[in-house]
Amino acid sequence: MALFQKVVIIGVGLIGGSLGLALCRRRLAETVVGAGRSKENLRAALQCGAIHQAAGDPRRAAAEAEIVVLAAHPRANRELLAEIAPGLAPGTVVTDVGSVKEDIVRFAGGVMREGTVFVGGHPMAGSERQGLAGADPYLFENAFYILTPLPGQPAWAVDKVRAMVRGIGAQAIELTPEEHDLAVAALSHLPHLVAYALVNSLASLPAGERLLPLAAGGFRDTTRIALSSPVMWREIFLVNREKVLALLDVYKRELALLEEAVQKADGDALEARLQRAKELRESIPGRG
Amino acid sequence: MALFQKVVIIGVGLIGGSLGLALCRRRLAETVVGAGRSKENLRAALQCGAIHQAAGDPRRAAAEAEIVVLAAHPRANRELLAEIAPGLAPGTVVTDVGSVKEDIVRFAGGVMREGTVFVGGHPMAGSERQGLAGADPYLFENAFYILTPLPGQPAWAVDKVRAMVRGIGAQAIELTPEEHDLAVAALSHLPHLVAYALVNSLASLPAGERLLPLAAGGFRDTTRIALSSPVMWREIFLVNREKVLALLDVYKRELALLEEAVQKADGDALEARLQRAKELRESIPGRG
Numbered sequence: 001m002a003l004f005q006k007v008v009i010i011g012v013g014l015i016g017g018s019l020g021l022a023l024c025r026r027r028l029a030e031t032v033v034g035a036g037r038s039k040e041n042l043r044a045a046l047q048c049g050a051i052h053q054a055a056g057d058p059r060r061a062a063a064e065a066e067i068v069v070l071a072a073h074p075r076a077n078r079e080l081l082a083e084i085a086p087g088l089a090p091g092t093v094v095t096d097v098g099s100v101k102e103d104i105v106r107f108a109g110g111v112m113r114e115g116t117v118f119v120g121g122h123p124m125a126g127s128e129r130q131g132l133a134g135a136d137p138y139l140f141e142n143a144f145y146i147l148t149p150l151p152g153q154p155a156w157a158v159d160k161v162r163a164m165v166r167g168i169g170a171q172a173i174e175l176t177p178e179e180h181d182l183a184v185a186a187l188s189h190l191p192h193l194v195a196y197a198l199v200n201s202l203a204s205l206p207a208g209e210r211l212l213p214l215a216a217g218g219f220r221d222t223t224r225i226a227l228s229s230p231v232m233w234r235e236i237f238l239v240n241r242e243k244v245l246a247l248l249d250v251y252k253r254e255l256a257l258l259e260e261a262v263q264k265a266d267g268d269a270l271e272a273r274l275q276r277a278k279e280l281r282e283s284i285p286g287r288g
Numbered sequence: 289m290a291l292f293q294k295v296v297i298i299g300v301g302l303i304g305g306s307l308g309l310a311l312c313r314r315r316l317a318e319t320v321v322g323a324g325r326s327k328e329n330l331r332a333a334l335q336c337g338a339i340h341q342a343a344g345d346p347r348r349a350a351a352e353a354e355i356v357v358l359a360a361h362p363r364a365n366r367e368l369l370a371e372i373a374p375g376l377a378p379g380t381v382v383t384d385v386g387s388v389k390e391d392i393v394r395f396a397g398g399v400m401r402e403g404t405v406f407v408g409g410h411p412m413a414g415s416e417r418q419g420l421a422g423a424d425p426y427l428f429e430n431a432f433y434i435l436t437p438l439p440g441q442p443a444w445a446v447d448k449v450r451a452m453v454r455g456i457g458a459q460a461i462e463l464t465p466e467e468h469d470l471a472v473a474a475l476s477h478l479p480h481l482v483a484y485a486l487v488n489s490l491a492s493l494p495a496g497e498r499l500l501p502l503a504a505g506g507f508r509d510t511t512r513i514a515l516s517s518p519v520m521w522r523e524i525f526l527v528n529r530e531k532v533l534a535l536l537d538v539y540k541r542e543l544a545l546l547e548e549a550v551q552k553a554d555g556d557a558l559e560a561r562l563q564r565a566k567e568l569r570e571s572i573p574g575r576g
Contacts, residue, residue, distance in 0.1 A: 186489065187503045190486065192506065194486055196566075199569045201474065201539040201541075202568060204541075204542075211474070211475065212572050213572075214412055214432055214461070215475045218479055218512075220572065222513060223479070224509050225509065227569055230562035234555050238553055238555055241550055241553060248543075255482070255536075257485075258485055262481075262526065262529055271518045274521055276491070277485075278516070280490060282515065
């Protein structure tokens with residue numbers, strides 16, 4: 001018997017599509033329903049086996065769901081949640097896959113009805129590839145998947161999301177929404193901001209474009225995430241604005257310390273800061 | 289017949305060792321001689337086929353060379369050049385592989401004797417692996433290799449270095465020393481500084497170290513170059529100090545523009561700057 005009766009995924013793009021593929025291939029749900037604005041995309045999702053059924057109306061699909069996964073862009077997720085919440089059956093759990101958690105968790109507190117539960121989620125997995133075309137049933141394999149349940153939420157609801165996370169091969173980690181947003185500001189949002197700025201500073205170089213072919217592996221690695229979707233990142237930066245700005249202040253202080261050491265030609269101070277960074281970087285688990 | 293009689297490589301580490309391996313395997317030189325401070329390292333270089341002979345005294349080895357390649361750290365290269373220059377035979381060409389060119393080229397102008405020529409070089413190839421253990425005969429394959437000849441230098445001398453570069457599979461590009469130093473400040477030195485600062489800003493996070501396992505691919509890619517040698521990068525930042533600081537100013541302006549857009553929650557301005565970066569990044573040749 002499958003783990004779930006019916007899972008409804010709203011937004012079948014890179015993450016929603018990968019989730020659907022993982023659920024279908026591992027037979028974790030009797031029925032995986034996809035909902036979304038684009039009929040063409042839903043048809044493609046059916047064809048590639050990411051969903052069993054396509055639904056035109058998210059609200060009606062969600063009304064029959066055991067779990068609803070909001071996998072659209074952050075702002076769309078809020079609107080979708082407001083739209084589906086009134087029609088959910090008691091016992092339904094809603095989760096999302098957005099990169100920022102305080103905002104949606106607070107919003108959910110205002111719209112969810114008695115007997116239904118919203119548990120924020122964020123799979124730490126991604127790809128430069130965008131949309132359903134980049135979907136991969138193994139995207140979540142061994143990835144961390146952060147959940148942000150609130151104190152007092154019923155255990156059965158959190159357990160349901162945890163079971164889904166485990167089922168698709170990911171490792172669930174629980175943080176408060178605030179801890180989560182600070183962590184992603186440091187580990188993901190700030191690096192993106194830094195990479196975008198780094199690429200843009202090339203444009204100011206005389207003959208900058210002529211020099212581009214000389215960009216070796218280091219530059220390419222450092223700026224790879226600047227290939228990410230500007231539309232999505234505009235939203236992420238703004239939704240997590242406060243923490244992004246706080247982390248940016250921390251970063252600018254670190255940059256100023258390095259600059260000061262270079263300015264003063266203080267080799268020892270410089271080397272000490274580089275050494276500290278190298279050691280911290282080496283302590284990050286995983287290859288390279 | 290081999291292209292060269294005798295090539296002397298001073299400093300048989302990652303770059304010098306890879307060069308030696310490429311020269312020996314492709315039989316580009318009758319004799320490849322390695323010189324350096326560490327006897328143990330030279331013995332290892334002999335054993336792995338990176339050199340044919342080990343020399344204890346760089347000056348004596350260089351006196352018999354057709355080409356001398358300075359492959360030690362930038363500051364050591366200056367000292368080595370001062371040491372070997374007086375003993376070079378007429379017709380000898382010296383080149384180096386350092387990441388900064390104005391400094392060494394100017395220095396060479398003061399120490400090279402009549403009839404010998406210094407042509408600055410910089411292979412745009414590297415590896416996080418350090419030392420001879422990371423050496424690879426294919427490191428230069430299809431890599432760009434910048435040469436910084438000066439106007440008025442004899443064509444035969446520049447041709448010799450160009451032939452070596454072509455022989456090891458790299459593509460020679462000529463820039464003035466200043467153009468080179470500006471390009472590497474933008475494409476390599478600034479990204480390193482940015483990556484070191486980014487890693488260090490994690491240390492200021494509450495529970496920063498506990499969050500490290502959550503660092504997904506984006507963070508790892510962006511900060512991979514912070515694994516590079518602090519001793520080497522201390523030198524590079526200081527030797528190319530003026531241009532690094534100039535590029536850092538450009539970068540800080542770009543970062544401030546992004547910050548301002550986030551601060552004001554000006555989504556359109558933000559998206560426009562992200563879009564510009566994405567397009568510029570996409571125009572960089574090569575995969576991903």
